[in-house]
Amino acid sequence: MRITAVAGGVGGARFLRGLKEHLAASPDPELRGAQVTAVVNTGDDATMHGLRITPDLDTVMYTLGGAVHEEQGWGLRDESRVVSSELAAYGTGPGWFTLGDRDLGTHVFRTQMLREGLPLSRVVERLCERWQPGLRLLPMSDQPVETHVHLADGRTVHFQEWWVRLRASVPATGFEQVGLEAATPAPGVLEALADADAVLLPPSNPVVSVGTVLGLAGGHPGAPLGLPGAREALRDGGAPVVGVSPVLGGRVVRGMADACLAALGVPATALGVGELHADLLDAWLVDDAADGDLDGTTLRGAAPGCGRVLARPLLMSDRAAAAALAGAALETALAVGRPGSRPTRSPA
Numbered sequence: 001m002r003i004t005a006v007a008g009g010v011g012g013a014r015f016l017r018g019l020k021e022h023l024a025a026s027p028d029p030e031l032r033g034a035q036v037t038a039v040v041n042t043g044d045d046a047t048m049h050g051l052r053i054t055p056d057l058d059t060v061m062y063t064l065g066g067a068v069h070e071e072q073g074w075g076l077r078d079e080s081r082v083v084s085s086e087l088a089a090y091g092t093g094p095g096w097f098t099l100g101d102r103d104l105g106t107h108v109f110r111t112q113m114l115r116e117g118l119p120l121s122r123v124v125e126r127l128c129e130r131w132q133p134g135l136r137l138l139p140m141s142d143q144p145v146e147t148h149v150h151l152a153d154g155r156t157v158h159f160q161e162w163w164v165r166l167r168a169s170v171p172a173t174g175f176e177q178v179g180l181e182a183a184t185p186a187p188g189v190l191e192a193l194a195d196a197d198a199v200l201l202p203p204s205n206p207v208v209s210v211g212t213v214l215g216l217a218g219g220h221p222g223a224p225l226g227l228p229g230a231r232e233a234l235r236d237g238g239a240p241v242v243g244v245s246p247v248l249g250g251r252v253v254r255g256m257a258d259a260c261l262a263a264l265g266v267p268a269t270a271l272g273v274g275e276l277h278a279d280l281l282d283a284w285l286v287d288d289a290a291d292g293d294l295d296g297t298t299l300r301g302a303a304p305g306c307g308r309v310l311a312r313p314l315l316m317s318d319r320a321a322a323a324a325l326a327g328a329a330l331e332t333a334l335a336v337g338r339p340g341s342r343p344t345r346s347p348a
Contacts (some may be wrong), residue, residue: 004199201244312325
């Protein structure tokens with residue numbers, strides 16, 4: 001069995017860890033032996049202190065490798081910040097993006113390998129030799145992509161500055177993925193999307209994580225374009241696609257995805273997010289406690305027979321809850337994908 005997930009940072013990482021634990025505990029040998037591939041957003045990447053940093057990839061890798069700082073959800077536990085303190089003493093920035101010493105080791109190694117000519121996908125393989133995430137991690141592209149945010153005050157800043165330094169406090173009017181139009185999917189990405197038995201969209205940022213990889217349905221000025229060929233591969237591949245809402249009862253669980261949605265004029269609701277990918281989705285999971293009244297409805301813009309909204313417990317309050325959520329998403333996908341049960345999608 002082949003399972004593919006399109007993931008961003010903390011939410012995607014915790015969902016994937018839950019999926020790995022759900023599969024390992026399954027009595028079904030086919031599930032225990034499933035091949036899981038995570039296609040991870042690299043649109044948040046940045047160069048700082050001369051080092052190439054891939055926040056979403058590192059968060060997924062550290063989480064699955066058992067080394068993440070659990071309270072933060074990102075970075076490594078048991079960190080020190082001697083190097084960052086020295087850089088601050090020299091007056092070199094950015095001071096708002098502090099890197100731990102152990103984490104810096106990852107960035108130095110990555111940058112060195114990239115400068116020696118290795119593509120990012122091969123560098124990820126090398127990094128995973130150490131961290132052993134237990135599934136295949138693929139960057140969405142080997143070409144560098146950076147998200148720039150157009151602000152209401154007329155400035156354009158890197159996504160990391162808007163997200164980390166400004167905490168999305170200045171309203172955005174749109175997003176620009178510099179380099180995305182010329183980027184090509186990393187080796188294995190289109191195959192992972194097209195040839196899967198099930199595709200899962202974890203509760204990651206719907207605009208700048210999932211949206212950067214897959215684009216968005218319908219016309220939204222200032223929205224990500226999506227990685228060339230990715231949406232088509234998923235739509236045409238035939239795998240059932242199940243997504244998980246990152247919004248519960250009109251509130252984002254983590255981060256400031258509501259600020260991203262507001263920039264596109266999309267309501268920060270479970271339905272509003274689901275309709276961004278309605279043309280791809282066979283089923284969309286919403287929280288049973290916060291949005292249970294939506295159970296059994298259909299996403300606007302979905303293909304006939306697709307886009308069914310199902311209420312399940314979504315809050316990943318601990319690892320057991322994350323495993324249960326991942327199991328529910330997978331079971332929904334497999335139920336949809338059983339012979340004779342799945343309608344054919346067509347472009348929106």
